[in-house]
Amino acid sequence: MSQKQEEENPAEETGEEKQDTQEKEGMLPERAEEAKLKAKYPSLGQKPGGSDFLMKRLQKGVRGTISSEPKGALGMRSVEQKYFDSGDYNMAKAKMKNKQLPSAGPDKNLVTGDHIPTPQDLPQRKSSLVTSKLAG
Amino acid sequence: MIPGIGAFTRDILWCFSQVKGTMETGTTEADIISTVEFNHTGELLATGDKGGRVVIFQREQESKNQVHRRGEYNVYSTFQSHEPEFDYLKSLEIEEKINKIRWLPQQNAAYFLLSTNDKTVKLWKVSERDKRPEGYNLKDEEGRLRDPATITTLRVPVLRPMDLMVEATPRRVFANAHTYHINSISVNSDYETYMSADDLRINLWNFEITNQSFNIVDIKPANMEELTEVITAAEFHPHHCNTFVYSSSKGTIRLCDMRASALCDRHTKFFEEPEDPSNRSFFSEIISSISDVKFSHSGRYIMTRDYLTVKVWDLNMENRPIETYQVHDYLRSKLCSLYENDCIFDKFECVWNGSDSVIMTGSYNNFFRMFDRNTKRDVTLEASRENSKPRAILKPRKVCVGGKRRKDEISVDSLDFSKKILHTAWHPSENIIAVAATNNLYIFQDKVN
Numbered sequence: 001m002s003q004k005q006e007e008e009n010p011a012e013e014t015g016e017e018k019q020d021t022q023e024k025e026g027m028l029p030e031r032a033e034e035a036k037l038k039a040k041y042p043s044l045g046q047k048p049g050g051s052d053f054l055m056k057r058l059q060k061g062v063r064g065t066i067s068s069e070p071k072g073a074l075g076m077r078s079v080e081q082k083y084f085d086s087g088d089y090n091m092a093k094a095k096m097k098n099k100q101l102p103s104a105g106p107d108k109n110l111v112t113g114d115h116i117p118t119p120q121d122l123p124q125r126k127s128s129l130v131t132s133k134l135a136g
Numbered sequence: 137m138i139p140g141i142g143a144f145t146r147d148i149l150w151c152f153s154q155v156k157g158t159m160e161t162g163t164t165e166a167d168i169i170s171t172v173e174f175n176h177t178g179e180l181l182a183t184g185d186k187g188g189r190v191v192i193f194q195r196e197q198e199s200k201n202q203v204h205r206r207g208e209y210n211v212y213s214t215f216q217s218h219e220p221e222f223d224y225l226k227s228l229e230i231e232e233k234i235n236k237i238r239w240l241p242q243q244n245a246a247y248f249l250l251s252t253n254d255k256t257v258k259l260w261k262v263s264e265r266d267k268r269p270e271g272y273n274l275k276d277e278e279g280r281l282r283d284p285a286t287i288t289t290l291r292v293p294v295l296r297p298m299d300l301m302v303e304a305t306p307r308r309v310f311a312n313a314h315t316y317h318i319n320s321i322s323v324n325s326d327y328e329t330y331m332s333a334d335d336l337r338i339n340l341w342n343f344e345i346t347n348q349s350f351n352i353v354d355i356k357p358a359n360m361e362e363l364t365e366v367i368t369a370a371e372f373h374p375h376h377c378n379t380f381v382y383s384s385s386k387g388t389i390r391l392c393d394m395r396a397s398a399l400c401d402r403h404t405k406f407f408e409e410p411e412d413p414s415n416r417s418f419f420s421e422i423i424s425s426i427s428d429v430k431f432s433h434s435g436r437y438i439m440t441r442d443y444l445t446v447k448v449w450d451l452n453m454e455n456r457p458i459e460t461y462q463v464h465d466y467l468r469s470k471l472c473s474l475y476e477n478d479c480i481f482d483k484f485e486c487v488w489n490g491s492d493s494v495i496m497t498g499s500y501n502n503f504f505r506m507f508d509r510n511t512k513r514d515v516t517l518e519a520s521r522e523n524s525k526p527r528a529i530l531k532p533r534k535v536c537v538g539g540k541r542r543k544d545e546i547s548v549d550s551l552d553f554s555k556k557i558l559h560t561a562w563h564p565s566e567n568i569i570a571v572a573a574t575n576n577l578y579i580f581q582d583k584v585n
Contacts, residue, residue, distance in 0.1 A: 029469040030417040036472040037418060054363050054385070058316055058335050083227045090222075132189045133167055134156045134577055135214040 147513065148494075148506075148567055149583040150530045152523055154208055156193070157576035159521060169572035171559055175239040175247065178563040181209050181570055182249060183577055184234025188218040190251055190304075192262060206568070206581050213262050215304040218253040230255050236321050238330070248307070250330060254317040257332050259308035259343060267295040313339050313349045320370045326377040333370035333382060340394075352400050353382060353392065368483075369429045379404075381431070381438055387424030389440060389449065407438075407449050409456045419471045419480070427483035432492040433564075439495055441486040444468065446497050446507065461507045461514065464499045466537045466548045479553050490565045498557025501546065502573045503533055519557065519571045519578040529583060 083089040157167070166187025173182050181193040194212035221230040231254055240248040246263035271293040276282050316334035323330045331340050331352070338353035353370075357363055365386040373379035378394045389407040392400035411420070423443035430439050437458075438449045444465055447457035463484075467474060474480040479500075486497040498504045499516070507514045516533045523530055536545040559572040567582035 028415060028417065030415070030419055030471060033469065033471040034418040037475060040472075040476075054366055055360065057366065058363075083222075083229070085227055086222055086224055089227070089229065130166075132185060132187070132191050132214055133158045133575070134169075134183060134185075134191045135211045136158070 147508075147511070147515075150517060150567075150569075150580045151583050152525065152528045152530065152578070153206070153568070153581045154579040155521065155524050155576055156191075156579075163575045167575040169559060169575060169577060170233050170235065171237050172561040172570050172572050172577065173237045173239060173249075174561050174563055174570070175249075176241050176564060178565060178568065180212065180239070180247060181561070181579075182237045182239070183570075183572065184217065184237050184251060185575075186231075186233040188216055188220070188232030188234060188253065190215055190217045190234060190237065190249075190260070192247075206566075206584065209579055213302040213304050215260070217251045217258060217260065217306075218256065221255075223255075235318060238321050238323050240323055241327060243327070250321050250323065252318050252321050252332065255311070255314055257310040257318070257321055257341070258306050259310075260304050261307045262302060262304045265301045265303060266297060266299075268298045269293045270296050308343065308346050310341055310346050310349070313341075319368060322370060322372040322380065324372045324377050325375055329377075331370060331372060331380065333367050335366040338367065338370055338380075338382060350398070352394060352398070354399065354401060368426050371429055371431055374431050374433060374435045376435070381429055383426035383429040383440060385425040386421060387426055387442060389426065389429060389438060391451065405451070405454050407454045407457075409447070419475065422475075422480055423471070428485040430486060430488060432488050433490065434492055437492065439486050439488060441484050441497055443480060443482075443484075446486050446495060448495070448509070459509065461495070461505075463497055463505055464503075464535070466535055470548065474553070477553065479556070482556055482558060484556075484558050485560065487560055487562045489562045489567070496560055496562060496569065498560055498571070500553050500556050501551040502555040502557060503535075504557045504560060504571055517580075519573040519576070519580075521576075524578075527583075530580065 083092065157169075164187075166185060166189075168186045169183050170186055171182075171184040174180070175182070179195050181195075183191050183193075185191075191214040192212045193209035195207040195209050198207045217234055218232040220232045222228075223230055233253055234251050235254065236250075236252050238250045240250070242248075246261050249260050249262070251258055251260060270277070271291050273287060273290055273293075274282055274284070310332070314332065314334045314337070316336050318332050318334050320333040321330060322333075329340055329342050331338055332349075333339075333353075336354065336356040337351055339349040340352045341349045353367070355365070355367065365384045365388075368383045368385055370380060370382035373381075379391065380394070381389055381391045383389045387408070390403035391405035391407070393404045394400060396402070396404060411424075426440045426442050428441040431437070432439065436451060438451065440447050440449065440457075441463075444467060445463060446461045448459040448461075449457045471480060484498050486495060488495055493510055494506055494508050496504060496506045502519045503516050504519065505514060505516050516535070517530045518533050531544075534542075534545045535551070536542065536547055538548075541547050555574065557571055557573055561570045563569070569580050571578045571580065
């Protein structure tokens with residue numbers, strides 16, 4: 001019985017890059033990427049499409065910026081930012097407003113104290129709102 | 137000029153036409169464009185942004201003096217459609233970002249569009265006023281009431297011309313019907329109803345009635361622990377007012393017929409491409425999630441967009457798509473980092489051209505891709521200020537995957553993933569496209585002559 005001697009010398013592969021070796025393992029770039037991810041986050045849940053992931057999506061309640069927080073135990077960024085109550089929300093908004101660029105003329109003609117204001121006297125609601133730059 | 141009609145199909149040469157928005161490098165988040173839509177004639181182009189504002193552009197009349205230049209789009213109207221709200225019951229903020237705009241077909245002198253954020257749909261009327269009445273009896277020229285005792289004569293008020301004023305008024309507000317976030321709205325071909333879809337439910341509205349809607353799809357499980365998929369997009373059939381489709385986060389599409397039952401939880405057709413189980417990975421389900429579904433103008437096909445591909449399905453064949461186009465397959469080897477920076481969850485849209493012969497979708501690095509279904513040729517173009525000389529022809533771009541990079545190519549590792557083109561629109565009958573690149577809107581046209 002003649003056994004076919006396979007090339008067992010891994011020196012065969014020295015010319016190739018490490019990534020190709022990984023690909024041989026998984027046969028797919030996706031698998032290689034998956035291995036990379038699992039190496040970084042060992043506690044990653046087995047079912048990414050499972051209910052935990054979807055529940056996070058359903059509960060998204062904040063402006064869609066990428067959080068700088070590290071990913072949680074499930075490997076998902078916590079995009080949910082609940083406020084304790086409306087007071088908490090208004091305080092947070094006020095803080096944000098102070099950080100933003102100065103808005104255009106909110107102080108014009110505020111009427112207080114002299115007489116009961118009528119709708120015409122009050123400044124336009126959200127006068128600090130800037131027109132879209134697309135319309136500029 | 138509709139491509140693909142007739143024996144001779146030439147490749148379209150796309151030229152830069154206009155760009156809207158500022159060149160500032162620091163983008164205010166509110167300026168990020170979140171939706172783009174032409175109206176049914178292509179005369180108007182609407183954009184919505186994260187700040188809840190809508191800007192409508194109108195195509196100028198083509199003048200005989202400038203035959204080589206097609207009509208340009210100029211600002212017609214702009215208004216604040218939605219404002220940020222606070223859900224007191226859940227202590228959550230409701231974003232004012234405009235998720236979708238859909239035009240109604242024009243039935244009189246005014247234009248109507250639907251715009252929606254996560255929770256509320258609004259019907260806006262955009263109308264022109266170019267005359268104003270003068271000569272009232274009971275009011276003076278400033279509008280103040282006159283003392284009736286001082287009025288001694290009567291006159292007939294007349295209409296006098298005035299500078300054109302375009303007004304946008306909210307005519308209907310359809311609120312409080314969605315527990316989850318609205319991802320789609322679609323006007324029905326009966327022009328009387330429309331639907332709004334959130335992650336788990338789809339509601340049917342009549343334009344005239346704002347305090348009621350019919351729930352036509354509900355996929356919320358009794359026990360939320362059993363939740364396995366969500367609705368990602370929905371659209372009505374362009375001609376059959378009883379038919380609609382909705383796509384899911386698992387890569388499937390369901391077609392429903394409203395004549396079958398009031399609650400369309402049981403689909404009429406179920407479109408799914410079988411997956412080779414040996415190819416399955418951690419990312420499989422995430423990248424198979426459909427981010428957009430669009431009927432062809434003919435109503436015969438649907439197109440779906442998932443993270444890496446665009447697929448065309450024949451309504452008569454449920455077991456697999458008839459065409460699959462790779463948008464940016466080179467990203468397969470980058471899925472780990474794309475997961476870490478959340479880009480893997482980006483929701484790209486896709487559009488048909490007027491004759492359903494070419495499809496277009498966006499990618500990263502401000503690239504967008506077009507696929508000609510007849511010639512099977514595809515092209516990658518870039519929306520950038522560097523290519524923004526008037527009528528400059530866009531040069532095709534190429535991404536190289538590894539090994540030798542040619543001079544004009546860009547390597548995968550150099551792609552800018554913060555520059556993503558999620559929203560594009562194609563004029564209903566001409567080769568004019570609108571491409572939203574973060575806070576800038578590019579308009580490209582095909583080369584004339």
